Amino acid sequence: SQQGEEDPQALSIQEGENATMNCSYKTSINNLQWYRQNSGRGLVHLILIRSNEREKHSGRLRVTLDTSKKSSSLLITASRAADTASYFCATAYDYKLSFGAGTTVTVRA
Amino acid sequence: EPEVTQTPSHQVTQMGQEVILRCVPISNHLYFYWYRQILGQKVEFLVSFYNNEISEKSEIFDDQFSVERPDGSNFTLKIRSTKLEDSAMYFCASSSQGTTKAEAFFGQGTRLTVV
Secondary structure: OOOOEEEOOEEEEEOOOOEEEEEEOOOOOOEEEEEEEOOOOOEEEEEEEEOOOOEEEEOOEEEEEEOOOOEEEEEEOOOOHHHOEEEEEEEEEOOEEEEOOOEEEEEEO | OOOOEEEOOEEEEOOOOOEEEEEEOOOOOOEEEEEEEOOOOOEEEEEEEEOOEEEEEOOOOOOOEEEEOOOOOOEEEEEOOOOHHHOEEEEEEEEOOOOOOOOOEEOOOEEEEEO
8 A cells, every 4th residue: 555654643732842743655656745634624735745855844844755764754843723633644656645544733722 | 715615515315325526626727536534534545537537546436436527617526326334524636737746635525424
């Protein structure tokens, strides 16, 4: 299976702290994408990192990709209550995205 | 900001009935997708659609499922004879260049409940 797997499954942090979650996958990818899902709602695209890129930033988000280890990480800096959500990595290959099980992040005020 | 819209937001249907889930992708996008998420489980790929034909489909997308782009703006998913296990959140997505090159934009989903 191509699917990414996130670690940890759940994360609880204080507002202002950083949140880091990891994603591992099994086979070749074209790119890796991170999405956020608020409870019961749609998936919001956060960031895309191509297979030839090692790091990418977008606002308070920092994503790394290590294709030799088949892993990626998402760092959210200076977290806010509004960052409370589930975060999914998705590997892109062969006309589809394969999603992991997600990391549920709770930011406490 | 352009967005993918899905209707209805919630559909309840009797087992064995046909349902059609509707989506309006972002207007200049060429690649369209359906995914589903059973409660508490991963988001699963169902089908990708480009140039008026299916590019790829998963094992889930059997003969009970079909997709159509009837009028150049809508993209529909039909389930011919629903089963209890079809109960899930169904997401439509679109992409400008396909997910191997660009991000996908997802709709808010249709929650399908089969009773």
